[in-house]
Amino acid sequence: MDDLVERFLRGERRALSRVITRVENATPEGREYVRQLFPHSGKAHIIGITGGAGSGKSTLTGALAAEYRKRGKTVGIVAVDPSSPFTQGAILGDRIRMQDLALDEGVYMRSMASRGALGGLAPTIDDVVAVMDAFGFDYVLIETVGAGQDEVEIAGTALTTILVNNPGTGDDIQAMKAGIIEIADVLVVNKADHPGADVLVSQLQALLSLAPPGSRRPEIVKTTAVRGEGLDKLADAIEQHRQWLESSGTIDQCRNDDARHQVLSIARAILLERIRAATPEADLQALVERVASRDLDPHTAAEELAAAVSS
Amino acid sequence: MTSPAATKIRVLIAKPGLDGHDRGAKVVARALRDGGCEVIYTGIRQTPQMIAEAALQEDVDVVGLSILSGAHLELFPRIVAELKNRGVDDVVLFCGGIIPEEDTKALEDLGFKAIFRPGTNTQDIVKFVYENVTK
Ligand code: B12
Numbered sequence: 001m002d003d004l005v006e007r008f009l010r011g012e013r014r015a016l017s018r019v020i021t022r023v024e025n026a027t028p029e030g031r032e033y034v035r036q037l038f039p040h041s042g043k044a045h046i047i048g049i050t051g052g053a054g055s056g057k058s059t060l061t062g063a064l065a066a067e068y069r070k071r072g073k074t075v076g077i078v079a080v081d082p083s084s085p086f087t088q089g090a091i092l093g094d095r096i097r098m099q100d101l102a103l104d105e106g107v108y109m110r111s112m113a114s115r116g117a118l119g120g121l122a123p124t125i126d127d128v129v130a131v132m133d134a135f136g137f138d139y140v141l142i143e144t145v146g147a148g149q150d151e152v153e154i155a156g157t158a159l160t161t162i163l164v165n166n167p168g169t170g171d172d173i174q175a176m177k178a179g180i181i182e183i184a185d186v187l188v189v190n191k192a193d194h195p196g197a198d199v200l201v202s203q204l205q206a207l208l209s210l211a212p213p214g215s216r217r218p219e220i221v222k223t224t225a226v227r228g229e230g231l232d233k234l235a236d237a238i239e240q241h242r243q244w245l246e247s248s249g250t251i252d253q254c255r256n257d258d259a260r261h262q263v264l265s266i267a268r269a270i271l272l273e274r275i276r277a278a279t280p281e282a283d284l285q286a287l288v289e290r291v292a293s294r295d296l297d298p299h300t301a302a303e304e305l306a307a308a309v310s311s
Numbered sequence: 312m313t314s315p316a317a318t319k320i321r322v323l324i325a326k327p328g329l330d331g332h333d334r335g336a337k338v339v340a341r342a343l344r345d346g347g348c349e350v351i352y353t354g355i356r357q358t359p360q361m362i363a364e365a366a367l368q369e370d371v372d373v374v375g376l377s378i379l380s381g382a383h384l385e386l387f388p389r390i391v392a393e394l395k396n397r398g399v400d401d402v403v404l405f406c407g408g409i410i411p412e413e414d415t416k417a418l419e420d421l422g423f424k425a426i427f428r429p430g431t432n433t434q435d436i437v438k439f440v441y442e443n444v445t446k
Pocket residue numbers: 324329330331332333334335336338339374375376377378379380381405406407408409427428429430431432433436
């Protein structure tokens with residue numbers, strides 16, 4: 001175990017892989033790795049890439065990583081695809097679109113299944129990202145599950161969030177809920193080789209002009225990810241956002257918010273585990289039956305469970 | 312953080328060489344997904360290095376190669392060598408596609424634990440994975 005951490009800290013990729021698996025599976029061993037490696041994290045710039053299914057997130061992620069390689073930077077990638085709610089299995093196919101990076105020593109790409117997490121990410125994403133960060137990559141790119149309207153979790157994990165849009169889906173713009181657009185730090189119009197890219201840019205501009213005054217306006221960047229076009233501009237826009245985060249002090253606020261969110265959600269999980277451990281299944285079932293038959297309300301039942309571990 | 316994340320069997324399904332027959336690989340990937348595995352599908356035209364590198368980065372338990380072009384005796388030894396180069400020496404190897412019976416021995420000697428040919432019931436493939444991966 002310590003041997004693995006040592007190999008990890010020496011930069012051995014196989015050790016990184018092994019550690020991620022333990023961390024992803026949330027084993028006690030995995031938690032211990034997070035404990036040991038967390039102090040080494042906090043240096044990478046974490047970028048989230050979200051957008052509709054098929055909008056080109058994987059292709060763009062690969063192309064952005066290639067742009068960073070040109071700039072002499074190293075990149076870790078985590079791409080999340082959905083788990084089947086019925087079988088818990090998954091097909092993780094994001095690698096298919098990142099072939100050009102396959103043999104580049106400065107890039108590490110890992111596929112993750114969502115394993116029941118809502119919001120477009122995976123239950124242990126924060127830990128996996130922290131471990132990649134600790135490994136020493138300059139950038140960690142996170143591709144979310146193809147998002148609908150309210151998969152905004154990514155904004156709590158990434159420092160810069162990129163929302164990928166496509167031309168020819170203009171009708172959707174009107175319907176696009178504020179939520180997803182509000183989390184974007186950079187707006188990308190990908191598939192700019194398709195007709196209607198400029199129309200979409202002006203529609204997005206109009207939408208952004210409705211934002212409250214004083215808030216930072218996200219930049220809009222056109223890309224054709226399949227041809228690697230527009231990636232220099234995208235990397236520049238990300239850099240500007242990063243500089244703004246730092247110069248405005250927002251980055252400390254972000255780190256604080258993310259840490260709060262993470263600590264509370266882990267605490268919630270620990271408490272739930274303790275309650276489950278302190279409550280024999282028969283007792284839980286008896287309580288549940290009383291609620292089901294309307295003999296007891298769910299709040300009183302839950303308080304009774306929680307009382308078993310308080311004090 | 313809802314339910315605790317469970318340990319899952321991770322399988323790499325890869326198509327080496329210039330072989331474009333990808334139906335079988337996709338059928339197998341889907342069957343394993345439906346069987347509860349997490350399947351990383353690489354797509355076609357993978358070099359031995361790419362396959363070994365994907366196996367390393369994804370930390371898979373199983374590597375499955377699909378080949379219908381007839382180039383298995385040329386490509387598979389190189390893939391096994393690339394895996395060894397990277398210290399990936401504890402994965403279960405298996406394969407399928409158009410593979411003549413007379414090549415069985417050579418592939419077994421390379422470390423392939425099973426070969427599935429056309430007409431295989433995909434349930435047998437899922438069963439093989441669960442029986443051969445110890446988690
Ligand atoms: C459909 C087909 C095509 C389609 C492919 C479509 C596609 N995207 O896949 C098209 C028309 C494009 C095509 C083209 C060619 N084909 Co073709 N094709 C076939 C055919 C008729 C069926 C293959 C198929 O899809 N089967 C259905 C799938 C589900 O079955 P499967 O792949 O066998 O997979 C099963 C098992 O083998 C196993 N399995 C497969 N992979 C794996 C992997 C793992 C890990 C595991 C556990 C199991 C497993 O499980 C699966 C489920 O049971 C076969 C003949 C045949 N009966 O196999 C010829 C065949 C494979 N083709 C052949 C040839 C020669 C060609 C061409 C070179 C023809 C030409 N001269 O242009 C081209 C090459 C194209 C290329 N770029 O590679 C030959 C190969 C000969 C050889 N190897 O010696 C075959 C055998 C026909 C023949 N008898 O000559 N082909």
